[in-house]
Amino acid sequence: MDIKSPLSVSQPTVRRLPLYLRILKQAEDAGKENISSTYIAKELKLESIQVRKDLASMGITGQPGIGFTVKSLIRAIEHFLGWDNPTDAFVVGAGNLGAALAGYEGFGEYNLNIIAAFDIDPAKVGSEISGKKVFHIAKLAEHIQRMHIKIAILTLPSAAAQQITNIMVEAGIKAIWNFTSLKLNVPEDVFVERIDLAASLAVLSNKISIDSEKVSK
Amino acid sequence: MDIKSPLSVSQPTVRRLPLYLRILKQAEDAGKENISSTYIAKELKLESIQVRKDLASMGITGQPGIGFTVKSLIRAIEHFLGWDNPTDAFVVGAGNLGAALAGYEGFGEYNLNIIAAFDIDPAKVGSEISGKKVFHIAKLAEHIQRMHIKIAILTLPSAAAQQITNIMVEAGIKAIWNFTSLKLNVPEDVFVERIDLAASLAVLSNKISIDSEKVSK
DNA sequence: TAGATTGTTAATCGATTAACAATC
DNA sequence: TAGATTGTTAATCGATTAACAATC
Numbered sequence: 001m002d003i004k005s006p007l008s009v010s011q012p013t014v015r016r017l018p019l020y021l022r023i024l025k026q027a028e029d030a031g032k033e034n035i036s037s038t039y040i041a042k043e044l045k046l047e048s049i050q051v052r053k054d055l056a057s058m059g060i061t062g063q064p065g066i067g068f069t070v071k072s073l074i075r076a077i078e079h080f081l082g083w084d085n086p087t088d089a090f091v092v093g094a095g096n097l098g099a100a101l102a103g104y105e106g107f108g109e110y111n112l113n114i115i116a117a118f119d120i121d122p123a124k125v126g127s128e129i130s131g132k133k134v135f136h137i138a139k140l141a142e143h144i145q146r147m148h149i150k151i152a153i154l155t156l157p158s159a160a161a162q163q164i165t166n167i168m169v170e171a172g173i174k175a176i177w178n179f180t181s182l183k184l185n186v187p188e189d190v191f192v193e194r195i196d197l198a199a200s201l202a203v204l205s206n207k208i209s210i211d212s213e214k215v216s217k
Numbered sequence: 218m219d220i221k222s223p224l225s226v227s228q229p230t231v232r233r234l235p236l237y238l239r240i241l242k243q244a245e246d247a248g249k250e251n252i253s254s255t256y257i258a259k260e261l262k263l264e265s266i267q268v269r270k271d272l273a274s275m276g277i278t279g280q281p282g283i284g285f286t287v288k289s290l291i292r293a294i295e296h297f298l299g300w301d302n303p304t305d306a307f308v309v310g311a312g313n314l315g316a317a318l319a320g321y322e323g324f325g326e327y328n329l330n331i332i333a334a335f336d337i338d339p340a341k342v343g344s345e346i347s348g349k350k351v352f353h354i355a356k357l358a359e360h361i362q363r364m365h366i367k368i369a370i371l372t373l374p375s376a377a378a379q380q381i382t383n384i385m386v387e388a389g390i391k392a393i394w395n396f397t398s399l400k401l402n403v404p405e406d407v408f409v410e411r412i413d414l415a416a417s418l419a420v421l422s423n424k425i426s427i428d429s430e431k432v433s434k
Numbered sequence: 435t436a437g438a439t440t441g442t443t444a445a446t447c448g449a450t451t452a453a454c455a456a457t458c
Numbered sequence: 459t460a461g462a463t464t465g466t467t468a469a470t471c472g473a474t475t476a477a478c479a480a481t482c
Contacts, residue, residue: 012473014423018415036439046441049475056441064440065482071285082426096320096347100313106398110418130313154332164245175425177418181323193421195412198235201327201394203296204410206231208367208392209299211406227447253463265463266451271467281464282458 009080013054016112018079019044020051024074036067086111088147091175092133092164093155094119097179101153103130115147120160138163141171150174158182226297230271233329236261241291253284259303283405303328303404305364306394310372311336311351314396317371320347332364337377352380358388366390375399 025042027035037051055061060076062068075119078084078177084120091102094117094188101107102114117129118137123193125136143149156164169190178184178194186192239362240260244252254268272278272285277293279285288350295301311334318324319331334346335354342353352360360366369390373381378397386407393410395401403409 009423010473011420014419015413018413018419024263038439047475050473052440055473063482064480065438067439078383080426081422082429083422087422087425096313096317099384100317102311104414106414107418110415110422112418112422151421153422155383165312175421191421191424191428193417195414195417195422195441196232196235197321197323197412198327199232200412201324202231202235203228203331204392204394204408205298205300205327205329206226207408207410208304209297211391211408212299228447255463264451267449268462270450279464280458281456282462284463 002076009057013057014081016044016046016050016054017081020054021074021077024077025069027070028074032070034067035070035073037062039067081110083111087114087147087151088113088115089151089153090115090140090143090149091117091132091153091155092140092168093117093130093157094121095155095157098153098155099129100133101155101179112151114153115149116143118143140164141167144168144171144173148172151177153177153179154184155179203204220274226274226342230274231298232300233261233263233267233271238291238294241287241294245289245291249287251284252290254279256284272406300328300329304368305330305332305366306368306370307332307357307360307366308334308349308370308372309354309357310334310374311338311341311346312372312374315370315372316346317362318372318396319349323368329368332366333360335360357381358384361385361388361390365389368394370396371392371401372396 020040023040024035037048037055040046040051041048052062055073058076058080059071060068076082089112091098091114094102098117098119102117107114114132115132117132118140119125119134120137122136124134126136144152150173152168152175154161154165154176160179161178161182162184165176165184165186169186173190175191175193176184176186178192181198183194184192237257239274240257244256250353254265256274257263258265269279272290273298275293277285277290292301298402301311306329308315308331312321315334315336319334326416331349332350334351334356336342336351337354339353341351343402361369368389369385370390371378371382371393375397378395378399382393382401382403386403390407392408392410393401393403398415400411401409
């Protein structure tokens with residue numbers, strides 16, 4: 001009834017939630033029952049009102065004078081993100097980046113399970129990267145359908161990315177974590193989240209070049 | 218005199234510049250002399266006024282009725298980002314992610330040269346990853362100083378990240394591209410740009426869980 | 435009662451978008 | 459002259475921050 005529509009939570013807020021989770025789990029490990037927005041904010045160098053606003057936008061409330069219950073706050077955030085249930089994903093592209101992501105242990109914390117990897121290189125097919133089996137990319141559609149996989153982690157060379165994306169979408173993929181430098185064309189009901197290395201490097205490069213100008217003045 | 222201070226350019230603007238560059242280089246390859254903000258915007262599904270505002274904030278002006286000169290716009294953006302001169306960088310951590318970044322050919326476009334990699338694993342030291350020599354991490358400070366390296370690409374396990382960061386800062390590193398899940402503590406004059414996989418995954422997961430709720434209603 | 439903390443309401447800030455005269 | 463495009467000025471939008479009464 002008075003549950004907030006999930007759509008009203010802004011992306012900046014969603015991106016901060018994992019930070020909150022980290023602090024909350026530390027608090028849980030330390031045996032804390034309650035935690036205040038002031039404390040979370042101080043740890044992350046944010047404003048306490050921002051933490052409260054973020055939580056409020058998800059429909060989470062605390063107790064005046066007390067704060068928030070650590071355990072229930074963890075549960076609420078994890079549920080909001082869908083991290084309270086395991087999600088299976090495929091890594092598509094078994095190069096170094098694919099191997100790095102296939103073996104990234106941090107994903108366990110988010111309940112993201114990498115089931116297998118796919119590649120076109122016959123030398124890789126049949127082998128394992130970071131403990132995950134590599135299948136031929138020709139089998140990708142079939143596996144997506146059979147296992148009802150919804151998430152693909154795309155680490156292919158850009159040249160092949162759009163073509164394989166089309167195949168994955170056709171097979172039923174609903175979300176693509178795009179590590180390529182290509183902007184993918186997908187239907188409306190497929191969500192693409194891109195790791196944009198160029199954008200990130202631009203920020204870094206710009207800071208560096210500002211600094212060096214300062215010095216030369 | 219009327220040159221804009223580089224500091225006044227907002228981060229959202231800086232992050233869009235590589236997108237503009239891509240369109241501009243396509244136009245250059247196609248032999249175009251001039252290009253309009255309308256055209257750039259249409260290609261990227263943005264508003265033309267946003268493109269003009271972004272360029273204006275860097276002090277770049279066009280010609281009414283004509284648009285912008287492709288070549289000079291490319292030069293201006295690349296100069297603003299410091300991408301018109303080569304920059305050397307070290308990869309710190311020679312795991313799969315380090316190897317992926319050390320061998321990433323896309324960096325050539327940004328004039329970012331990965332000189333070498335560093336790792337603590339004796340089995341890796343002396344070998345090559347993606348064609349770059351791997352040195353022992355004990356040699357990191359010395360190499361940073363000797364080669365005046367300003368940028369480090371950090372792909373270590375989180376546990377070691379802060380300690381090595383301290384060493385690098387001491388040795389003179391000015392910018393860290395942080396691929397670990399740790400928030401690094403650095404002095405004010407060192408800039409850290411983080412690739413936050415958890416934040417990105419949170420956006421993806423949230424979208425997925427919204428969709429599955431829709432279906433179940 | 436005093437201190438800590440919340441949620442609400444309002445203010446501020448910064449980025450995006452709109453409207454349009456000036457220019458080629 | 460007509461059409462395309464710019465830069466300027468103002469409006470809108472959304473996120474962050476501030477102030478404070480209510481609650482424990």
